Amino acid sequence: MAARPRILLVEDDPNLAELVRYNLEREDFEVETTPDGEEALLLARETPPDLVVLDWMIESLSGIEVCRRLRRLPETANVPIIMLTARVEEEDRIRGLETGADDYITKPFSPRELAARVSAVLRRVRPALAGGSLSYADIEMDTAAHRVRRGGKAVPLGPTEFRLLRHFLEHPGRVFSRERLLDAVWGQDTDIELRTVDVHIRRLRKAINDNGGADVIRTVRSAGYALDAD
Incomplete structure (x- = not known):
């Protein structure tokens, strides 16, 4: 049991x-x-x-x-x-x-x-703790151990930022609106405000860029966000 x-x-x-x-x-x-x-x-x-x-x-x-x-x-x-x-x-x-x-x-x-x-x-x-690994550019995610590394250095993330990054890593380069991110990361039955997405994106950005790496989260005006190293 x-x-x-x-x-x-x-x-x-x-x-x-x-x-x-x-x-x-x-x-x-x-x-x-x-x-x-x-x-x-x-x-x-x-x-x-x-x-x-x-x-x-x-x-x-x-x-x-x-x-x-x-x-x-x-x-x-x-x-x-x-x-x-x-x-x-x-x-x-x-x-x-x-x-x-x-x-x-x-x-x-x-x-x-x-x-x-x-x-x-x-x-x-x-679900974010299921086995497997994901990577993009110099970012690596071990979904089983719930760990993220960038350039070989550990990146501490809270659960929501981990799920956000996982979603981006599963769809690199694709632009997601705030509404789509809410559905994918928080669930369709949530009543959380759209601005909450921006807060967690800022937290994710700060964490993965903390060691001086290039910003890989692209803000697309009037459209949303994407994981894009270019």
């Missing part, structure tokens, strides 16, 4: 934490909870979860800072993160995505909706 997916829930409202835990466990997830950002980092480092549900406003260390640090740790760099936030302004949501979150859900929310979002994110991530 396959192991149940492990969820780390970081939430300092005990009533909400218990409600979310109950609904996730009912959907056959294994849930570990903590109200504290520092403890969340320790738990995630000791035993990396399959996914982190992280409240933006927690005591001691903010959810944004926890998200940032999780992305920097080798053990958790590829773990999907869903942020819970009472902030409804678009700029706040964009900031969360730019920090490293893969999805967000605004309060108040239905715990059943959160459970559905968790399932959807895990479904999107797991």
Whole structure:
């Protein structure tokens, strides 16, 4: 029997934490909870979860800072993160995505909706872990080990950027609109805004160009993006 997916829930409202835990466990997830950002980092480092549900406003260390640090740790760099936030302004949501979150859900929310979002994110991530390798120019992707190298140097990517790059590597040179990328990378049932694609493209660009390589992600005005070394 396959192991149940492990969820780390970081939430300092005990009533909400218990409600979310109950609904996730009912959907056959294994849930570990903590109200504290520092403890969340320790738990995630000791035993990396399959996914982190992280409240933006927690005591001691903010959810944004926890998200940032999780992305920097080798053990958790590829773990999907869903942020819970009472902030409804678009700029706040964009900031969360730019920090490293893969999805967000605004309060108040239905715990059943959160459970559905968790399932959807895990479904999107797991196909990317299937065996095989892809390459283009000096970029190499090991899809089984979930690793990317450029010019022989490791490139740390979050789960969404990994799926974006994989999609580009499977179709080099082809231009994809934001709508097509949303369908391919996030799934057709998503309600994520188009601007989210731009945020993740920026994150992908920064990661793969960090060592001074030429920018291989081409922006095609009024059309979209393509992987194009020329």
